[in-house]
Amino acid sequence: MNDSPLSVQVAFHIGPVPVTTIVVTTWFVMAGLTLAAVLLTRRLRFVAGSVQTVLELIVITVDAQIEGTMQRDPAPYRVLVGTLFLFILAANWTSLVPHIEPPTAHLETDAALAFVVFVATIYHGIRVNGPLGYLKTFAEPSWVMIPLNLIEQITRTFSLMVRLFGNVMSGVFVIGIVLSLAGLLVPIPLMALDLLTGAVQAYIFAVLATVFIGAAVGEGNGAARLPESGKDIRKETD
Amino acid sequence: MDYIKIVSIIAAALAVSFGAIGPALAEGRAVAAAMDAIARQPEAAGTLSRTLFVGLAMIETMAIYCLVIALLLLFANPYTL
Numbered sequence: 001m002n003d004s005p006l007s008v009q010v011a012f013h014i015g016p017v018p019v020t021t022i023v024v025t026t027w028f029v030m031a032g033l034t035l036a037a038v039l040l041t042r043r044l045r046f047v048a049g050s051v052q053t054v055l056e057l058i059v060i061t062v063d064a065q066i067e068g069t070m071q072r073d074p075a076p077y078r079v080l081v082g083t084l085f086l087f088i089l090a091a092n093w094t095s096l097v098p099h100i101e102p103p104t105a106h107l108e109t110d111a112a113l114a115f116v117v118f119v120a121t122i123y124h125g126i127r128v129n130g131p132l133g134y135l136k137t138f139a140e141p142s143w144v145m146i147p148l149n150l151i152e153q154i155t156r157t158f159s160l161m162v163r164l165f166g167n168v169m170s171g172v173f174v175i176g177i178v179l180s181l182a183g184l185l186v187p188i189p190l191m192a193l194d195l196l197t198g199a200v201q202a203y204i205f206a207v208l209a210t211v212f213i214g215a216a217v218g219e220g221n222g223a224a225r226l227p228e229s230g231k232d233i234r235k236e237t238d
Numbered sequence: 239m240d241y242i243k244i245v246s247i248i249a250a251a252l253a254v255s256f257g258a259i260g261p262a263l264a265e266g267r268a269v270a271a272a273m274d275a276i277a278r279q280p281e282a283a284g285t286l287s288r289t290l291f292v293g294l295a296m297i298e299t300m301a302i303y304c305l306v307i308a309l310l311l312l313f314a315n316p317y318t319l
Binding site: 204 | 299
């Protein structure tokens with residue numbers, strides 16, 4: 001814990017490629033999430049059991065958040081936003097396991113996640129508006145804003161990365177400092193706070209990803225949410 | 239001790255301490271406004287708290303930038319090499 005929070009520890013080498021400990025942790029988180037998803041969705045039934053109800057609750061909550069933020073059909077964005085949320089949540093909470101640092105407490109993982117959001121923004125913008133239509137959104141509300149809009153693309157991706165890094169890393173760092181000063185059992189309230197921070201940051205990352213994609217996709221033209229439309233079958237009218 | 243190190247440590251402390259003032263005031267105002275709005279219109283609490291969270295995250299970014307500057311000064315200072 002006395003190391004710089006900007007440095008990473010190399011766990012082992014595969015050929016000439018060094019593999020850091022946070023990458024190994026990431027692999028475990030990914031494997032755990034994938035395994036859980038595969039095992040839990042193997043026997044889906046029409047009348048849901050208790051496990052399936054919990055899964056459906058998660059999906060419905062993610063859908064409701066996306067729909068509330070974007071005013072659109074959540075289907076094309078559910079996978080990305082839901083995965084981002086669950087992965088960051090799981091990665092933040094790996095700090096509970098002794099000797100394991102959360103991967104999100106290092107800049108590299110956060111940079112990768114922010115880059116995924118950056119690419120997804122462009123992809124969904126082009127998918128919905130077409131290449132020319134997407135380029136035209138940079139000239140909104142007038143062409144004077146083009147440089148500012150271009151800079152905004154970079155800065156908001158950067159801030160997405162730095163926000164997650166700063167919050168998670170500072171939580172881990174503070175626990176390390178308190179542990180070295182006060183010893184056993186004292187950092188437990190801070191660890192509880194860290195759990196809350198981790199959940200809130202995962203939520204914020206997912207919501208901001210939704211907001212950015214929603215801004216690239218544009219206003220929900222006609223696909224706006226109807227009141228009490230939870231049961232209706234909606235189609236995206238792009 | 240090299241004077242660059244001393245200056246870096248002081249600058250890191252200044253960055254975090256003064257960098258926390260503005261976001262703290264701003265977050266207080268934002269939360270107070272959201273509380274007011276929820277008290278007036280409790281049925282809009284869901285939308286309000288989602289917007290509040292996003293806004294707080296935006297405000298908090300400023301404080302996090304200061305933290306990153308402090309960390310760079312302390313752990314990745316290019317002038318102390």
